[in-house]
Amino acid sequence: MNTNNNVYTVIYTTVVCVLVAAVLALVSSSLKPKQDANEKAETISQILTAAQFGDKSEWQKKGNAAVLDFYKQNIAEAVLIDASGNKTGELSTADATVYGKSELKAQNYNIKDGKGMKLPVYIFKNGVSVVPVYGAGLWGPVWGYIALGSDLKTISGAYFDHESETPGLGGKIKDDPAFRAQFNGKSIDFNDPKAAFSIVKGGAPAGKANAIDAISGATMTSKGLSDAIDVWLQAYKAYLTKNPEE
Numbered sequence: 001m002n003t004n005n006n007v008y009t010v011i012y013t014t015v016v017c018v019l020v021a022a023v024l025a026l027v028s029s030s031l032k033p034k035q036d037a038n039e040k041a042e043t044i045s046q047i048l049t050a051a052q053f054g055d056k057s058e059w060q061k062k063g064n065a066a067v068l069d070f071y072k073q074n075i076a077e078a079v080l081i082d083a084s085g086n087k088t089g090e091l092s093t094a095d096a097t098v099y100g101k102s103e104l105k106a107q108n109y110n111i112k113d114g115k116g117m118k119l120p121v122y123i124f125k126n127g128v129s130v131v132p133v134y135g136a137g138l139w140g141p142v143w144g145y146i147a148l149g150s151d152l153k154t155i156s157g158a159y160f161d162h163e164s165e166t167p168g169l170g171g172k173i174k175d176d177p178a179f180r181a182q183f184n185g186k187s188i189d190f191n192d193p194k195a196a197f198s199i200v201k202g203g204a205p206a207g208k209a210n211a212i213d214a215i216s217g218a219t220m221t222s223k224g225l226s227d228a229i230d231v232w233l234q235a236y237k238a239y240l241t242k243n244p245e246e
Contacts, residue, residue: 041067043098050145050159051128055177068096076125080118085238088118098122104134104143111235119235128156131236135228138220139164142173142228146183152240155197158183160225170221182212188233190241196233199226 045059045067053074059067078091078098091097099107099120110116122130127150134143144160158180160173172179189210190196197210199222204211214222233240 037064039100040064040096040098043100044068044071044096046159046161047071047098047122047130047145050157051122051124051130051147052157056159071096074124074126076123078120078122080120081236081239082119083114083117083235083238085236085240085242091120099132101134101141101143104132105141108134108231111231117235119232119239121236121239131232133225133228133232135224135231137162137165137173137224138170138218139166142221142225144173144225146229146233148188148240153187155183155186155188162221165221166218169215170218172215172218173221173225176215179215186210186212188240190233190237195226195230196237197226197229199223199229 041059041064045056048054048059048067048071049056053070072093075093075096078093079087080089080091082088091099107117107119110118120132124130128147129150129152130145130147132143132145134141136142140163142160142162142165144158146155147157148154149156160180162171162174165171165173167175186197187209188196192198192210195210198204198212199214200208200211201214201219201222203213214226
């Protein structure tokens with residue numbers, strides 16, 4: 001075959017592209033189980049951090065197996081609830097099944113549509129319950145977890161993450177322990193006409209139990225996270241305010 005003509009060039013290019021695509025697909029397929037395992041351990045370490053079972057950096061050092069083992073030993077149940085606060089299903093605690101970012105994103109759409117909600121609640125043996133939040137920051141999604149005491153009103157911890165917020169500013173929702181520490185001991189107030197919980201630019205009013213200070217210089221990220229928290233708490237309202245004897 002004449003290697004200088006156009007037909008050869010087209011055939012050669014096509015074969016190379018097919019081979020490269022096949023190799024990439026094979027590599028992606030072989031790595032997927034490990035990627036899924038890493039994502040699950042990452043999500044669980046965030047839940048455990050919010051629940052005050054240690055710091056996320058500590059869980060990273062211990063490794064995936066330790067994270068999953070601790071979760072399985074300490075989780076009582078993981079339930080799915082609907083807009084009426086009723087249990088509609090469960091997530092396997094034996095398999096340490098949790099909602100990742102993609103599931104939270106899907107439920108965020110369901111919350112906005114007002115239907116089809118199946119929201120997770122992670123209930124630990126020590127009485128702490130953890131609920132997720134998801135929304136939009138300045139440059140991309142923000143999400144996280146809020147831990148509640150047995151009264152389902154008092155906040156005992158929180159952890160947040162993001163994809164692309166500005167380091168040193170909006171990125172502090174993840175990187176600054178002092179920001180997260182503000183949540184400890186605060187409470188949810190569904191009687192507040194503005195928000196069940198809010199992150200306030202310029203500082204929360206003195207004595208306000210359901211608000212914390214926003215991050216200086218990160219107004220949009222703080223507002224995005226504040227909105228996400230309130231939207232998701234409102235979605236959980238029926239569950240969080242339900243009479244335990246019902």
